[in-house]
Amino acid sequence: xxVLTQSPGTLSLSPGERATLSCRASQSxxxxxxxxxxxxxxxxxRLLIYGASSRATGIPDRFSGGGxxxxxTLTISRLEPEDFAVYYCQQYSNSRYSFGQxxxxxxx
Amino acid sequence: xxxxxxxxxxxxxxxxxxxxxxAASGFIFSNYAMSWVRQAPGKGLEWVSVxxxxxxxxxYADSVKGRFTMSRDNSKNTLYLQMNSLRAEDTAxxxxxxxxxxxxxxxxxxxxxxxxxxTLVTVSS
Numbered sequence: 001x002x003v004l005t006q007s008p009g010t011l012s013l014s015p016g017e018r019a020t021l022s023c024r025a026s027q028s029x030x031x032x033x034x035x036x037x038x039x040x041x042x043x044x045x046r047l048l049i050y051g052a053s054s055r056a057t058g059i060p061d062r063f064s065g066g067g068x069x070x071x072x073t074l075t076i077s078r079l080e081p082e083d084f085a086v087y088y089c090q091q092y093s094n095s096r097y098s099f100g101q102x103x104x105x106x107x108x
Numbered sequence: 109x110x111x112x113x114x115x116x117x118x119x120x121x122x123x124x125x126x127x128x129x130x131a132a133s134g135f136i137f138s139n140y141a142m143s144w145v146r147q148a149p150g151k152g153l154e155w156v157s158v159x160x161x162x163x164x165x166x167x168y169a170d171s172v173k174g175r176f177t178m179s180r181d182n183s184k185n186t187l188y189l190q191m192n193s194l195r196a197e198d199t200a201x202x203x204x205x206x207x208x209x210x211x212x213x214x215x216x217x218x219x220x221x222x223x224x225x226x227t228l229v230t231v232s233s
Binding site: 001030031032033035037039043044045046047050051056086088090092095096097098099100101102 | 143145152153154155158167169170203205208214215216217218219220221222223224225226
């Protein structure tokens, strides 16, 4: 089973700043099988990035994903007030899926 | 517009059973694999199970294998999760999601595209 570890656990930033979130896998992940989601309390999770770097439909271009192998990143270039939420990375391998434990992005 | 509406959650005692449903609309349900994902109170997202578009293949997380059964009725555009022998640690909001899978020149992709709002399952005596 591939374990995803996200860091930091909590990131405190101000609107307009740049956010960099990390997702590290316990073993190599095929880039096509790595996705990122945004989740706000009481709402459905929202797909942001699939295939490690492809933005989902309707996602603003301030969101970008990168990385390969065991290290992946989600970058938000200039934070907007609506971006403060919890972010999860997710992988698929051997017919199983797993999520990282999440990074909470909070307003400083 | 894709809509996924979960129902069937509630309060049950340990050892009891519950069946969740997810009514789908706005897309061709029978063309998509589907999945259940849960979130325990104060915890992160946890993948639970996935079912193929036809319903012929299912996979489960180790934490629910042997206790939960996922199924679908493509004639009713509805997804199900039969949960037996429930434990306190199964307490969570359960989400259904479409499992997107497509290929292009560089490979095959798998991710969860659209999600419902979730239904709360509480297991407590």
